[in-house]
Amino acid sequence: MQCSVNHCDVTLHKACSEETDGCCPRHICFCCKRRTSRHRIQRTMPVCTECLLKNRMVDSEDLSRKMICWSIWPSTSEDAGPTDDIKEAFQRLPLPYIDQEFSIDPINKQDLETESEPPPYVHIKDNVYIVKKKSDGDAIEGGCISCDHDSTCESSCSCRSSMSSCSLDCPCSVKCSNKPFRREKKIEIIKTQQCGWGAIALETIGKDDFVIEFVGEVIDDAMCEDRLLDMRQRRDQNFYMCKVSKDFVIDATFKGNACRFFNHSCQPNCRLEKWQVDGKTRLGVFASQAIKVGMPLTYNYRFSTAFGPQKDCFCGAPNCQRKL
DSSP states (O other): OBOSSTTOOOBOOHHHHHHTTTOOGGGBOTTTOOBOOSSOSSOSSOOOHHHHHTTOOOOOOOOGGGSOOGGGSOOSSTTOOOOOOHHHHHHTSOOOOTTOOOOOOOOOHHHHOOSSSOOOOEEOSSOEESSOOOOOSOOOTTSOTTOOTTOOOOTTOHHHHTTBOOOTTOOOOTTOSOOGGGOOOOEEEEEOSSSSEEEEESSOBOTTOEEEEEOOEEEOHHHHHHHHHHHHHHTOOOOOEEEEETTEEEEOSSEEOGGGGOEEOSSOSEEEEEEEETTEEEEEEEESSOBOTTOBOEEOOOOOGGGSSOOBOOOOOTTOOSBO
């Protein structure tokens, strides 16, 4: 609110304006705290007539423009004057109540969830490398040597046997079947009864078919430890990391795709496989059995206690271990 004194451009909080009869601290006597609009021409501090006659004010620098409204900046002393010393100003702030709790609860992702949408994340199609790109160097130079121009690269393909996708160096035909990362299956994200959010198949998936790629942020072991510590501090119960090899961890916590919603099962219908594709190490999800439309998509997390305490398992499989 604007100061009630004519030609004053100071703006006040509403509560402060009510306490000071609508005027700002520049028109409040710094000695007796009463309103005055006079005796300021020759003085740098506002002073009322009574205080002026008593000579209780001394010439000093005009600090009123540098200060917060005194009515919301209480002092521990009634006789304390204005100050531009930040240390002194903070010492004048009132102390909190002894039994008052000021700890802030960590963000709970469950509070961000709704019944219709999972917690927000950034959808990506390919891995985002926070560290240097990894490759195991298992790609076969010159392509698959056991295939010809009419070959479709079945089980006898040398690239397939080494879990390497055929490349332009391979002499195989355009009908090559050893390029699994080209097409992902149709998947839907749903809310389950006991396992949070999950994924189901929207089309029939044959045994050993490629389902989807596990993508996320590629980090090293040190960064993985830092993020796990942060998860513990935030009490985050959701886990989206997958360790591929030394210093190669894919973290889909903040960035990923529908694969991050695949739940664990002690009797899964999918498996993870590490492949070499055009010199890059990529993690693919493949069907371990024929999957019908509407069936939940799961794989074995092989959860290590190094990532945190054991968790209860609700997969419902006949061979369920009860713990992850």
